[in-house]
Amino acid sequence: MGSCNLCKYPSEDKIIEKDNTLETPVEALKEKKPKNDISEINIDYRVNTVSSGISVNNSISESIYIIPTEISKHENIKKFYEISTTILGRGGSSYIFLSKKNNSRFAVKQVLKGGVAKPEEILREANISLSLKHEHIIKFYEIFEDYYSIYFVMELGDYGDLFEFITFSEQGYLSPDITIDLLIQIFEAVDYLHNNRKIIHRDIKAENFVLCINEYNQLNIKLIDFGLAIKKPENGEILYDIIGTRKYQSPEMINGNGYDEKVDEWALGVVMFSMLTGYEPFRRTGDHKLEESILYDGINFEIIPDDDLRLLNARLLDRNVDTRITCQEALNFLKNLKLHRDPLYNDQYYLYQRNMFIDEYKRAINEKLNLYRRDTL
C-alpha cells in the first residue's frame, strides 16, 4: 500500500456480504402512483418465523414512503440489470454495487429508506443527480425503487475513487503533473456546479471523486455523491447546517455564522493537499481538536513539493472567505500553469502518447482494487 499516510485502509473492511434487501417487492408501489411528491403508503405482508421449533405466520403492516414515479421507476431493478455481489463502496446507509446490462457495466447505489437520509433528502439527491450533465460529473441514467430502497443507476468509475488512487499509488501521494491534470478536471466540474447550475456540493472529499480511462487512454476524474448537494438559496436565505465530513469542513461552517458555495473551495483545498502530500492538512484526533485545528492551526504548506501549487493550495485553504480563491479563478490559474509547463497541452496526438504511461498504472491499480473487490460478472 505504498507509504501512504491517509487512513481508510486497511482498518475498514470493504468486502461485505450481498445485501438481501435487493429482493424486496414492488407490487404495492405500483398500485399507488404518486406523481408529484413523496407519499406514504401502508404495506401489509405475512412473514413466517420459526420460534422454538414452531412455525408462526405473522401479519405485518408497515408504513413506507415512495418518491414520484416521474423520478423513480417502481420496478424490480433486477429485471433490467444484473447486480453483482461486488461492492464498489459504501456509505452510512448505502451500498454501491457493480452491475451489468447487455455488455455495459454500471455502478448502482442502493440507498436504504430507513437509513440516515430523510425522504426529502433522497428526493433532492435524485432530482439533482438526474439533472446534471458534465464530462467530469458521473452520469446518472435512471432510478429504481422498491419497498425499502432507492437505486441510482450510474456510470461506472472503473478505477476506484480518488482516495484509493492516492493510497494505492507508489509513493502514497501524486506528482505535481498528475495533480494538475486531475485538478483541472475537478475544478471544471465544481465550476459548472457553482456557476452554471447554482448548486453547492457540500460533501467534496477524495472519496467522492471516481476515476475512469477515456477512449484516448487518458485518466478522467468525475464527481459523485449529491447526497448533501443543495441549490444556492436565492431569497437571501443563509445556510447554517453543519454537515459533511469533519476533516473537510470549512472554518465558516464550523463557526456557525452562515456559509455559501465557498465551502466547496475550502474542501477542494483539503483534497489538493492530500493529493500532493499524502497527508490530510488537519488530522488531530477527536472532533473538538479537529475543529480547533481547522480554525486556528498553522497549515504545513512547506511540504508541498511545487511552488505554484503551494501558492494555489494556500489560496484555497484561506480562512478568510472573501479572499479565498473561487473555482473559476483556480481553474484559470491551473490552465495557465499547464500551458506554461506543457506547451503542447492542446495537441490531441501528443496527449494520447503522453498518457500511455497510464497502462502501467492501470495494471497496478487493478491488482490492488481486486484485493478489495470480488468481481463476479
Ligand SMILES: Nc1ncnc2c1ncn2[C@@H]1O[C@H](COP(=O)(O)OP(=O)(O)O)[C@@H](O)[C@H]1O
Ligand atoms: N459510479 C461509481 N463508480 C465507482 N465507484 C463508486 C461509484 N459511486 C460510488 N462509488 C464508490 O462508493 C463510495 C460511496 O459512494 P457514495 O455515492 O459517495 O455514497 P455515500 O453517499 O453513502 O457516501 C465512493 O466513495 C466510491 O468509492
Ligand SMILES: [Mg+2]
Ligand atoms: Mg460519498
